Amino acid sequence: MVDSTLFRSHDYQHLVRRWRKVARAAGLQMNVFAQVSGYEVFVLVSPQLGPGGIYLSAGIHGDETAGTEGLLRWAESNHVILRRLPCVIFPCLNPWGLVNNSRMDANGRDLNRTFQHDHVPHIQALKAFIKPHRFSLALSLHEDYDGHGLYLYELERRTPFWGEDLVEIARPLMAIEGRTMIDNRRASKAGLLRRKINAKKLQAIPEAVYLHLHHAERTFTFETPSEFALEDRVRVQVALIDECVRRTLEEARI
Numbered sequence: 001m002v003d004s005t006l007f008r009s010h011d012y013q014h015l016v017r018r019w020r021k022v023a024r025a026a027g028l029q030m031n032v033f034a035q036v037s038g039y040e041v042f043v044l045v046s047p048q049l050g051p052g053g054i055y056l057s058a059g060i061h062g063d064e065t066a067g068t069e070g071l072l073r074w075a076e077s078n079h080v081i082l083r084r085l086p087c088v089i090f091p092c093l094n095p096w097g098l099v100n101n102s103r104m105d106a107n108g109r110d111l112n113r114t115f116q117h118d119h120v121p122h123i124q125a126l127k128a129f130i131k132p133h134r135f136s137l138a139l140s141l142h143e144d145y146d147g148h149g150l151y152l153y154e155l156e157r158r159t160p161f162w163g164e165d166l167v168e169i170a171r172p173l174m175a176i177e178g179r180t181m182i183d184n185r186r187a188s189k190a191g192l193l194r195r196k197i198n199a200k201k202l203q204a205i206p207e208a209v210y211l212h213l214h215h216a217e218r219t220f221t222f223e224t225p226s227e228f229a230l231e232d233r234v235r236v237q238v239a240l241i242d243e244c245v246r247r248t249l250e251e252a253r254i
């Protein structure tokens with residue numbers, strides 16, 4: 001059966017209504033943290049947020065709907081875990097982009113290249129919001145329109161690394177990216193780009209790198225291929241979020 005919510009993956013108000021239900025069911029606070037191009041931008045926070053929490057974010061690129069839909073679908077199926085999970089969730093960082101199926105924001109900016117400065121008020125507001133927090137895990141959910149399968153970035157810090165296992169979690173659900181060069185970077189193995197970050201060499205800082213540099217022990221970016229069927233892409237995003245959250249809870253014994 002085809003899930004009718006998939007046909008509304010660019011409907012921001014629908015997304016917000018579903019998140020409100022999650023917030024009520026899971027005991028999360030849902031607040032507006034910025035107004036952008038006529039849209040309210042939301043953050044959900046657990047009341048017990050403290051050290052070792054989890055940061056989950058989607059929709060900084062508005063044409064990557066498996067991220068926004070996958071994060072929501074995961075949350076809708078995990079009220080019980082969300083009740084005890086210390087977390088900060090940004091369900092959609094670029095609402096204008098989601099509605100207009102655009103990677104960029106209304107001003108033509110790629111928001112995921114703006115974390116190095118404070119020119120974008122709502123990215124600045126995000127940074128101020130998370131400033132007091134350290135996270136065990138940060139996930140930034142993306143898609144790639146050139147993608148031929150699933151791949152992911154693991155920013156190198158805490159061991160044991162999880163990247164190889166995460167690729168195996170996705171393998172039964174979707175093809176794994178076969179390209180060995182992605183965005184001029186060499187994959188360490190099919191589907192996995194594990195990167196050491198040297199901030200001095202970067203001209204623009206994406207969200208995941210900012211989290212890695214300042215806030216998070218483990219940081220991953222998932223990239224599903226946006227030309228594939230949405231249902232399949234959502235399923236992969238959900239499976240990867242699920243596995244990362246499960247492992248983080250296990251490590252922290254929450």
Ligand SMILES: [Zn+2]
Nearest residue numbers: 061064142143
């Ligand atoms: Zn993206």
